[in-house]
Amino acid sequence: MQALLSFENAPPFAAPLRFFLTAPLFAVLAGLLLAWNGPQLMASRWMPGALAATHLVTVGFMLQVMLGALIQILPVVAGANLRHPLRVARIVHVGLSGGGLLLAGGFLTAPSGMLGVAALLLGATLLYFLAVCIQALAGVPSTSPTIRGLKLALVGLAAVVGLGMAMAFALTYGWSVPLTALADLHAGWGLGGWAGVLLVAMAYVVVPMFQLTPGYPARPSWWFPVAMLILLLLWSGGVLGNLGGLVQLSQGLAAVVGIAFCVLTLRLQGKRRRARADVTYRYWQLGLVAGVLALLMLLISSLWPAASELDGWTIGFGILIVAGGFMPFITGMLYKISSFLSWLHLQNFGQAKIPAPAMNKILTDTDCQRQMVAYVAALALLLAAVIVPDWLARPAGLAFALANAWLFWNLASAVRRYRRAQAEMAEKLAAL
Amino acid sequence: MSHPKTPHVVDARYMEPPGPFVATMEMLDTLKDGEKMLLLLFREPHPLYKVLRQNGHDYETELMPDGTFEILISR
Numbered sequence: 284m285q286a287l288l289s290f291e292n293a294p295p296f297a298a299p300l301r302f303f304l305t306a307p308l309f310a311v312l313a314g315l316l317l318a319w320n321g322p323q324l325m326a327s328r329w330m331p332g333a334l335a336a337t338h339l340v341t342v343g344f345m346l347q348v349m350l351g352a353l354i355q356i357l358p359v360v361a362g363a364n365l366r367h368p369l370r371v372a373r374i375v376h377v378g379l380s381g382g383g384l385l386l387a388g389g390f391l392t393a394p395s396g397m398l399g400v401a402a403l404l405l406g407a408t409l410l411y412f413l414a415v416c417i418q419a420l421a422g423v424p425s426t427s428p429t430i431r432g433l434k435l436a437l438v439g440l441a442a443v444v445g446l447g448m449a450m451a452f453a454l455t456y457g458w459s460v461p462l463t464a465l466a467d468l469h470a471g472w473g474l475g476g477w478a479g480v481l482l483v484a485m486a487y488v489v490v491p492m493f494q495l496t497p498g499y500p501a502r503p504s505w506w507f508p509v510a511m512l513i514l515l516l517l518w519s520g521g522v523l524g525n526l527g528g529l530v531q532l533s534q535g536l537a538a539v540v541g542i543a544f545c546v547l548t549l550r551l552q553g554k555r556r557r558a559r560a561d562v563t564y565r566y567w568q569l570g571l572v573a574g575v576l577a578l579l580m581l582l583i584s585s586l587w588p589a590a591s592e593l594d595g596w597t598i599g600f601g602i603l604i605v606a607g608g609f610m611p612f613i614t615g616m617l618y619k620i621s622s623f624l625s626w627l628h629l630q631n632f633g634q635a636k637i638p639a640p641a642m643n644k645i646l647t648d649t650d651c652q653r654q655m656v657a658y659v660a661a662l663a664l665l666l667a668a669v670i671v672p673d674w675l676a677r678p679a680g681l682a683f684a685l686a687n688a689w690l691f692w693n694l695a696s697a698v699r700r701y702r703r704a705q706a707e708m709a710e711k712l713a714a715l
Numbered sequence: 716m717s718h719p720k721t722p723h724v725v726d727a728r729y730m731e732p733p734g735p736f737v738a739t740m741e742m743l744d745t746l747k748d749g750e751k752m753l754l755l756l757f758r759e760p761h762p763l764y765k766v767l768r769q770n771g772h773d774y775e776t777e778l779m780p781d782g783t784f785e786i787l788i789s790r
Contacts, residue, residue, distance in 0.1 A: 498728070
């Protein structure tokens with residue numbers, strides 16, 4: 284019954300797996316781009332290489348895993364069933380992967396038409412994804428902070444995509460727009476309104492479930508996503524109305540909300556009942572600590588705007604929040620979800636006659652922990668490269684590429700073991 | 716463990732999946748008609764809801780201030 288239960292709601296393994304295996308390859312490309320471009324990539328956030336590398340990670344890695352995971356878990360965390368999940372996965376995966384590559388190419392070859400094509404492809408893909416999710420969530424009441432958070436995260440996704448498309452067309456056709464303010468707002472909606480709110484909504488479920496911590500208290504859980512959305516709307520109003528003070532105030536308060544969530548999660552983790560610290564727990568600890576540090580930087584720059592003019596400040600903030608915060612959260616979950624799904628699908632395949640191999644036989648914690656050591660070293664090099672780019676930018680790029688290639692290897696090995704186990708179980712079932 | 720809502724309680728708040736589902740189905744099997752059981756979890760179990768509906772069980776969910784979802788299930 285248990286396998287039947289979990290399975291009835293589960294899309295085919297192929298649906299999320301394509302996203303999970305593709306994502307690390309985009310991060311490898313970002314690392315190789317840094318190794319190739321060297322210190323000039325870190326000279327400014329506006330360098331073509333910096334824009335390309337940032338979007339290889341945010342679109343190619345982060346968004347890739349987040350959309351793949353959503354296709355998988357919407358039925359489980361919200362009771363919302365996507366129609367034809369495999370078809371949705373195929374369309375979104377192709378659009379997102381192609382769009383991500385074109386976007387990076389567009390930044391590197393600007394001014395060219397490639398940026399506009401990338402914007403159109405990504406815009407159409409994400410509009411389709413949003414439509415599918417809205418259809419699935421229509422009529423699902425917000426009975427938990429997770430469901431409310433999911434719905435608000437989709438608002439954030441629509442905003443970041445809209446702003447991104449507007450800027451891509453502005454760059455392509457030379458429209459006169461306040462690019463710096465719009466780019467900050469685009470990043471705010473992307474990292475705060477979409478990725479941040481989605482992370483918070485998912486954390487309410489996965490942190491207690493997989494790390495055996497107490498639950499998130501109800502009142503702040505309801506408010507975190509709402510507060511973030513309100514602050515981003517105020518920030519947007521500040522940009523539209525050219526009200527610098529309102530922009531600074533909303534940025535600072537958004538940083539405080541983010542810090543409060545990270546600190547609360549660290550406190551819950553401190554009360555966990557699982558004695559052993561597995562790789563997911565360690566990756567989350569890294570993400571939470573780096574997230575607090577990055578958000579403190581945002582808070583400082585909102586109180587003292589001249590800070591963002593300091594050498595390396597903006598690049599350092601970007602590395603800390605994306606490579607230090609979001610990527611570790613995502614990688615930690617990627618390991619947990621991949622091994623859990625492998626086990627779940629094998630369990631179903633065994634038809635309650637042949638037991639599935641344990642999760643740690645599919646993906647061993649030792650392999651994952653070793654990869655994490657490589658990732659932490661790469662992150663340290665990236666942060667150090669902000670200070671001494673001439674010496675460290677290229678080694679940091681190579682280290683980042685290597686750590687993510689290792690992630691790909693670990694996930695691909697898990698898929699190989701999954702297929703082998705499935706073949707062995709098929710033989711045993713045939714012999715019964 | 717007992718609770719003001721019912722003496723039949725599964726506290727699954729610190730159980731890993733699929734523990735909460737298995738424990739709930741086992742307790743449901745032991746209940747007599749008209750009896751109710753309470754499942755405590757730190758999340759809403761949507762897949763379990765679906766099975767409960769398919770098997771004709773009613774349930775009511777309440778989110779408590781500490782983040783516990785109390786799910787009262789009728790036999």
